[in-house]
Amino acid sequence: MSWTARASGGLASWATPRRPWLAWRRRQQQQQLRPGPLASLGRLCLGGAWPRPIVDMSYSRHFLDFQGSSIPTSMKKLVATKLSSNFREAVTLRHVPVPLPGDHDLLVRNRFVGINASDINFSAGRYDTSVKPPFDVGFEGMGEVVALGLSASAKYTVGQPVSYFRPGAFAEYIVVPAKEAIPIPTVKPEFLSLLVSGATAYISLKELGELSEGKTVLVTAAAGGTGQFAVQLAKKAKCHVLGTCSSDEKSGFLKSIGCDRPINYKIEHVADVLKKECPKGVDVVYESVGGKMFDLAINSLATKGRLIIIGFISGYQTPTGLQPSNVEILPAKLLRKSASIRGFFLLHYISEYQAAMKHLVEMCENKELTCEVDFGDMSPEGKFTGLESVFRAIDYMYMGKNIGKIVVELPHSVNSKL
Ligand SMILES: NC(=O)c1ccc[n+]([C@@H]2O[C@H](COP(=O)([O-])OP(=O)(O)OC[C@H]3O[C@@H](n4cnc5c(N)ncnc54)[C@H](OP(=O)(O)O)[C@@H]3O)[C@@H](O)[C@H]2O)c1
Secondary structure (H helix, E strand, O other), X not given: OOOOOOOOOOOOOOOOOOOHHHHHHHHHHHHHHOOOOHHXXXXXXXXXXXXXXXOOHHHHHHHEOOOOEEOOOEEEEEEEOXXXXXXXXXXXXXXXXXXOOOOOEEEEEEEEEEOOOOHHHHHOOOOOOOOXXXXXXXXXXXXXXXXXXXXXXXXXXXXXXXXXXXXXXXXXXXXXXXHHOEEOOOOOHHHHHXXXXXXXXXXXXXXXXXXXXXXXXXXXXXXXXXXXXXXXXXXXXOOEEEEEXXXXXXHHHHHHOOOOEEEEOOOOOHHHHHHHHOOOOEEEEEEXXXXXXXXXXXXXXXXXXXXXXXXXXXXXXXXXXXXXXXXXXXXXXXXXXXXXXXXXXHHHHXXXXXXXXXXHHHHHHOOOOOOOEXXXXXXXXXXXXXXXXXXXXXXXXXXXXXXXXXXXXXXOOOOOEO
């Protein structure tokens, strides 16, 4: 199936016999928006009840998911109720009504949601300091469309698999504007690893990396969600790739995806390895860790080398979100080598996003790219299943245990059959 949206035969409906409250709320909204001359006639005919819109019953199947189960009235979602980088302190599980999609929106039932290092930066309010709790959390998810607005039905239909990259993903259902949805061939967790992690590696290396054959590339946190893609994309550009990680198991994984020199920093000094094995220095660094790792990466740059700041995870759990670094001597160090540092933040490259995703999904489908997913099977309490396990999944990441992208599955119970 192609990447482009499938043709849709779907139309919206706002009523279902199994969700009378939903139909009532929608009808109320319609009346408030468009009272119209027939409204009073409707009320007269129905003895004071709201009139029945022409479209409602004939398209009621659009309130049903494609397996024939109805949408429940309430759902679970995670809400930040306090600002803290301690996710367990900041975030609470709440039961809330399932949201209603507007005319241009899709209601998506989440099947998988992705964990990101920055989930704790978001819960700490570091993304937008003007936002106050309570607010929704979670950056990315995928699932099926279970209801949609009339305008959204021009491109989408009920049952269609979609993914998205927007705040509020840690919920059983989410409203996604159709223009922001990313159609996917199937609901496969591997595709989820591309939404933030894959796209970050792809766009940053393409725009800032200036990779070419024979260059030396260092990837830090290389066996993680985004690191795994940086390693593989640098290999595709015929570079010599070194990657840092914290265990022999991760080193084995890195070898399996083509990394020339995994460095387990728990047993080897990264600076010594680089000095010995890359005497001319490193041309490009994809740096995610910060603190001491950032300092040693700067010291290891080659003449005209460049370091791309992807993140600084070693600081995220501190009150400031930062780790001390030797920045005072940075100008002298960079000047001496004509080296440079560039920051990269995915949200600033949204214009590149759709094209990047198209290419990444194609590579993933053609098995040109390994999209390693970690469901937490090896974590102390087992697989990450259900929204409650998001807390465990974040702990697992910050213990440095994950290999590949951490994904939480949200299984759903089929409530009723029609
Ligand atoms: N700029 C952007 O737009 C953007 C987008 C996505 C991600 N990122 C950044 O990319 C980095 C990785 O994020 P991710 O979501 O893909 O996570 P991830 O790499 O899947 O997981 C984080 C990894 O970092 C290492 N780590 C964890 N805690 C650490 C600590 N306290 N000190 C040092 N290393 C630690 C661990 O690997 P080891 O075995 O190597 O220790 C861990 O497995 C983060 O810095 C994140 O902010 C940036």
